[in-house]
Amino acid sequence: MGRKRKKSLDQSDPVLIELPLRDEEEVALPQLKRAIWTENKAQLIRRYLFLFGLVTRHGTYIDGFAGPQQPDKPAMWAAKLVLEMRPAFLRHFHLCEKAKYKVKMLESLKREQPEREKGKKLGRTIDVYAGDFNKSIRRILRAGAINDSAVFCLLDQRTFECHWATVKLIADYKRGAPTKIEQFYFLATSWIERSFSGFTRNKQVVSGWWGRADWLEVMKWSWNRVLEETTLRFRQELGYKHVRAYPIYADKDLGSRVMYHMIHATDHDAAPELMTRAYNTALKTKGVQMQFENLFAAE
Numbered sequence: 188m189g190r191k192r193k194k195s196l197d198q199s200d201p202v203l204i205e206l207p208l209r210d211e212e213e214v215a216l217p218q219l220k221r222a223i224w225t226e227n228k229a230q231l232i233r234r235y236l237f238l239f240g241l242v243t244r245h246g247t248y249i250d251g252f253a254g255p256q257q258p259d260k261p262a263m264w265a266a267k268l269v270l271e272m273r274p275a276f277l278r279h280f281h282l283c284e285k286a287k288y289k290v291k292m293l294e295s296l297k298r299e300q301p302e303r304e305k306g307k308k309l310g311r312t313i314d315v316y317a318g319d320f321n322k323s324i325r326r327i328l329r330a331g332a333i334n335d336s337a338v339f340c341l342l343d344q345r346t347f348e349c350h351w352a353t354v355k356l357i358a359d360y361k362r363g364a365p366t367k368i369e370q371f372y373f374l375a376t377s378w379i380e381r382s383f384s385g386f387t388r389n390k391q392v393v394s395g396w397w398g399r400a401d402w403l404e405v406m407k408w409s410w411n412r413v414l415e416e417t418t419l420r421f422r423q424e425l426g427y428k429h430v431r432a433y434p435i436y437a438d439k440d441l442g443s444r445v446m447y448h449m450i451h452a453t454d455h456d457a458a459p460e461l462m463t464r465a466y467n468t469a470l471k472t473k474g475v476q477m478q479f480e481n482l483f484a485a486e
């Protein structure tokens with residue numbers, strides 16, 4: 188298939204992720220057919236990890252910013268949906284959070300999880316880390332601590348909380364697998380330009396987030412340039428084989444405003460297609476979704 192012409196990042200374009208650096212393989216990926224909007228991001232993550240679990244049958248989940256964004260809406264809480272997902276393919280969970288009251292919520296979520304189901308031990312470990320994720324990650328990734336071949340790391344920051352050094356540490360972590368830890372990285376495209384102007388007095392924040400000498404220059408960039416460069420960095424600087432940015436909309440209409448992007452960086456050849464499938468099916472109605480999941484889980 189020939190390389191498509193570079194498209195603009197027009198907000199009304201339903202594909203929207205026509206990034207210029209896609210390789211031939213990515214051009215061949217299925218297109219996004221439905222909108223995922225901000226309320227449903229956790230459903231997307233859950234659905235992807237369900238499909239991921241069907242392939243791997245095991246796995247480790249690291250959630251760097253794991254407290255609920257809206258504590259009164261548990262159905263939108265990714266960590267909860269992932270822990271409650273069945274079959275319980277994922278075995279090890281590392282949940283990090285800075286706000287004390289949300290750490291308590293994570294501790295209660297952990298306590299609520301059953302140890303056994305249908306007479307069988309689930310054999311899962313759930314660790315909650317209080318404090319700054321940029322520090323906790325060093326404990327999680329101490330040498331030899333994670334040996335799982337399938338590791339997914341969710342970096343669902345609000346804007347600038349996740350340091351680039353952290354993203355790099357995750358990408359560089361060596362374990363007994365040829366692939367890097369998979370990352371799902373939040374980029375605040377719709378408010379990043381506004382946030383840059385608000386952060387001129389607190390420059391350390393942007394400097395740590397961007398983690399490169401040109402950070403002052405980057406603060407003058409448009410959101411689409413930041414998006415393009417961030418995906419490029421995942422690919423070229425961190426060496427991920429597949430990098431794709433998924434738009435998360437303001438509401439269910441593909442023509443509505445894009446609120447932010449989730450950048451998926453992975454070395455697994457099957458993973459981009461699984462994520463696209465998850466994106467297109469995450470919002471199937473509950474009954475249909477359960478049938479779909481049962482069908483796959485039974486295989």
Ligand SMILES: C[S@@+](CC[C@H](N)C(=O)[O-])C[C@H]1O[C@@H](n2cnc3c(N)ncnc32)[C@H](O)[C@@H]1O
Pocket residue numbers: 229251252253254255256257263264265266283284285286289318319320321343344345348
């Ligand atoms: C966008 S929310 C995460 C939403 C969550 N993934 C969900 O599904 O609802 C970001 C979370 O990160 C927490 N946070 C902010 N800075 C942090 C840091 N440096 N380390 C760990 N957590 C942090 C916030 O308290 C907040 O709970």
